[in-house]
Amino acid sequence: MLNGASRKFSTSVRCLKSVKLKNVKGASSHNWLSRQLTDPYVEKAKMMNYRCRSAFKLIEIDDRFEILRPGIVVVDCGAAPGSWTQVAAKRVNADGSDPRAPQGLVLSIDKQQIFPVEGATVLGNTDFTNPQSQSKIVELLAGKKPDSVVSDMAPNATGVKDLDNENMIHLCYTVLRFAVQMSEVGASLLVKLWQCGEARQLENDISKFYKSVKPVKPSSSRSDSAEMFLLGRDFKGLMK
Ligand SMILES: C[S@@+](CC[C@H](N)C(=O)[O-])C[C@H]1O[C@@H](n2cnc3c(N)ncnc32)[C@H](O)[C@@H]1O
Structure with missing residues (x-):
């Protein structure tokens, strides 16, 4: 069950995924960000209230x-x-x-x-x-x-x-x-x-x-x- 904060976070992650990343400076930041946004463990960690995917x-x-x-x-x-x-x-x-x-x-x-x-x-x-x-x-x-x-x-x-x-x-x-x-x-x-x-x-x-x-x-x-x-x-x- 998601609490309010987690729900808000997941929603904002989903919104971010739909944003084109053309304003991010540098290829490596771009790669890092798009990887974060598509990494199932990142989202799962947020949902389960873990501080990071590790x-x-x-x-x-x-x-x-x-x-x-x-x-x-x-x-x-x-x-x-x-x-x-x-x-x-x-x-x-x-x-x-x-x-x-x-x-x-x-x-x-x-x-x-x-x-x-x-x-x-x-x-x-x-x-x-x-x-x-x-x-x-x-x-x-x-x-x-x-x-x-x-x-x-x-x-x-x-x-x-x-x-x-x-x-x-x-x-x-x-x-x-x-x-x-x-x-x-x-x-x-x-x-x-x-x-x-x-x-x-x-x-x-x-x-x-x-x-x-x-x-x-x-x-x-x-x-x-x-x-x-x-x-x-x-x-x-x-x-x-
Ligand atoms: C990948 S992160 C650890 C993530 C952590 N296991 C978790 O699940 O939240 C690596 C950590 O090692 C710490 N670190 C690196 N060298 C260290 C040192 N000499 N003494 C203590 N911490 C160190 C860094 O500050 C960093 O926070």
């Missing part, structure tokens, strides 16, 4: 691999505007909306501001790669260990492909290091990356700490995008 990537991955369940602790890296946090908070029952299920915890972090998500703890304007930010996360977890670390982080594109890939891989290894040091035995790790030469090495490195690792490309991830995810399951734990 929600469906996590939904698809979780429906397939069951990494989220009521009662678990999730750290969501690169969480703004917050659609993964919305999905995770619901699925782990972080808002306690299901009184019969255990209540989970979602801790979300981003360099940008994150508007509050019911049930989740959000840490906006915080760079995950900064060790002090990670100490803050540990402090907020108050002795609890993550059962799942998910990262949809992406660096700002510089336009130089090799540099962008390098920055992305750097983010992935920062997440892997954090997850390995902090996670509960049996935990999962989901990291976004772009298909590049270093992807295989990252996959190998994840497999050293997780019993299985799998490349995943959800159907809601645009087929013309180099984006992919690596899913590590069943964290082995660190040998003391």
Whole structure:
């Protein structure tokens, strides 16, 4: 059922679709806008009150691999505007909306501001790669260990492909290091990356700490995008 605001939005999207886009400057803005207007996930996200279409990537991955369940602790890296946090908070029952299920915890972090998500703890304007930010996360977890670390982080594109890939891989290894040091035995790790030469090495490195690792490309991830995810399951734990 659509509420008034969603209905208004859908109507305005439909109206926009019928407008010729000849006033938009530059081919890439034109392409982006027309793609947004014809993307079923964009409209579906609005109808379901998700903050962006990325929600469906996590939904698809979780429906397939069951990494989220009521009662678990999730750290969501690169969480703004917050659609993964919305999905995770619901699925782990972080808002306690299901009184019969255990209540989970979602801790979300981003360099940008994150508007509050019911049930989740959000840490906006915080760079995950900064060790002090990670100490803050540990402090907020108050002795609890993550059962799942998910990262949809992406660096700002510089336009130089090799540099962008390098920055992305750097983010992935920062997440892997954090997850390995902090996670509960049996935990999962989901990291976004772009298909590049270093992807295989990252996959190998994840497999050293997780019993299985799998490349995943959800159907809601645009087929013309180099984006992919690596899913590590069943964290082995660190040998003391
Ligand atoms: C694709 S968006 C995430 C979308 C989010 N999963 C959602 O569903 O709403 C990527 C995010 O990564 C964040 N990011 C990139 N580098 C970061 C860093 N070093 N620390 C924290 N967040 C970072 C960006 O600010 C951006 O908001």
